[in-house]
Amino acid sequence: MDRVRVAVQAADPITLAGLTSCLTSRPELVIEPNHAEADVIVFVADRVNTQVLADLRQSAQEVSVPRVLVTNELNPADVLSVVESRVVAVLPRTAATGTRLINSVVAAANGGGMMPPDLLGELLKKIDYLRREVLTPRGLNSSGLTTREVDVLRLMADGMDTAEIAQKLCYSERTVKNVIYGVTGRLNLRNRPHAVAFAMRAGVI
Known part of the structure; x- marks a missing residue:
């Protein structure tokens, strides 16, 4: 192993x-x-404040690996911020026994995570809020693609060229090109095949 x-x-x-020994x-x-x-x-902090959140963000930008956060105090309102900083497990220091810490590290290494029920509930509420209030009003799905972009990418995946897509969707060719340019630029995709592959991996086509 x-x-x-x-x-x-x-x-x-x-x-x-102490942690090293454990x-x-x-x-x-x-x-x-x-x-x-x-x-x-494994990131340890007495309490998660503004500075700790900034340190976590900076650390995640420098090294993109999962993190286990051990802390005495984490405001539920900050749970999304720590998750965005690659934290996949949160352990209260009072409950951070050797076994729990080791299990959290092993789970993180295997692509899993652990979180207290109250923080998990808060995270799910925030994700639901983002879906309802941010993504849906803008016409975006969870992959960050609009319905029109998905329609264009689906037809691209079927092998249609710009003119055929425009005719099928009753758009001008310029509109189709603008849609493709917009999605590749916004999501940092290299070209049309990359955009199609992204949509397929996201499960939207």
């Missing part, structure tokens, strides 16, 4: 030493001092 490389980020050396008690885990080489990062 491949060993999971774990980096630990803590404000004080005592906490850092994590290395399992043979499948190894401490990785270089965060850029880690499979999972």
